[in-house]
Amino acid sequence: MNYFAHLHIASLTQTSWVGNLLGDFPVDSKMLDVDLLEGWRLHQQVDVMVDNHAASLAFRAFPRKGRRRFSGIVQDIVMDYWLIQYWQDFSRVSLPVFCDQAVAGLLVDVDRSPERLKGMIKSLEKYNWLPNLGTHEGVEKAILSIMRRWRHGQYLQAFVDDLPDVIQQGEQTFLSLYPDVLDFVALQTKKAEATHSLG
Template identity: 75%
Template sequence: MNYFAHLHIASVTNTSWVGNLLGDFSVDANQLDSDLLVGWRLHQKVDVMVDKHEASLLFRSMSRKGRRRFSGIVQDIAMDYWLIQYWGRFSDVSLEKFCDQALVGLVKDKDRSPDRLKSMIRSLEHENWLSNLGTMEGVDKAIRSIMRRWKHGEHLQGFVDDLPSVIAQAEAPFLSLYPDLLDYVALEMKRAEATHSLG
């Protein structure tokens, strides 16, 4: 899951918007405030669950131009695309309202964010592009952003070259995976609450 899905999970679990994004940024978990730490831990658990899910294994095994070992990176972005396409199935809040809520929550904790996340939040303040992650152009831009930052970014070019096919391949895995993921995070929150009450 990429930014959009982690923000959705923050909303359904009532945990920190910034905290749920921190897993994609360089931070020292031992230095995080307690609310951010809850979100960071949830992000880590989500990533592990998604990586092991049979739908993810299926997506990574599909034939395409891009190298299989890097397909998980693209899967995360493609999953955001499909979450936005099927938004009404997973939320009673309109897409526009959700994007506004996410921005407000991120801005509130901007000063507690690492520099690169601060920069991202500032860009959202200038123009809230979250819903653009549900467009082919937005997916292309997200992948190219990773390509620029990552020293092995050229290995993602094959996915960009075949992007419509890659996006289409992700639809069925998303529909299989995401309901399971929401059930998983709900269970994790219940476990956390039970542990806290016992403590």
């Protein structure tokens, strides 16, 4: 799951919007405030669950130009694409309203964000490009952004070259995976609430 899915999870669990994105940014979890730590921990749990899900294993096994070992990075971005396509099945809030809510929620904690996330939030405040993650162009831009930042980024070029097929391969993966993700998140939330009540 990438940015958009983690923001959706933040809204469902009423945990920190920023906290739920921190798993994708370099932070020292020991230095996080309690609310941010809760979102960071949920992000980590979701990532582990997604990586080990049968649908993810199947996605990584598809024949394609890109190397299998790097396909999980692309899968996360493609999952955001399909969440936006099927948004009405997973939320009663319209997509434009949710995107505005997400940006407003991120701005609340922008000053407690690491610099790169802070820059992303400021970009969202100005342009609110979240809906663009549901377009082929948006998927390509997200991959290219990783390619620029990551020292092994050149290995993602094959996925860009094969992007229409890669995106299409992700549809059934998403439909099999995301309901299980939401069930998993609900269970983790109940466990966290039970721990808080005991404390």
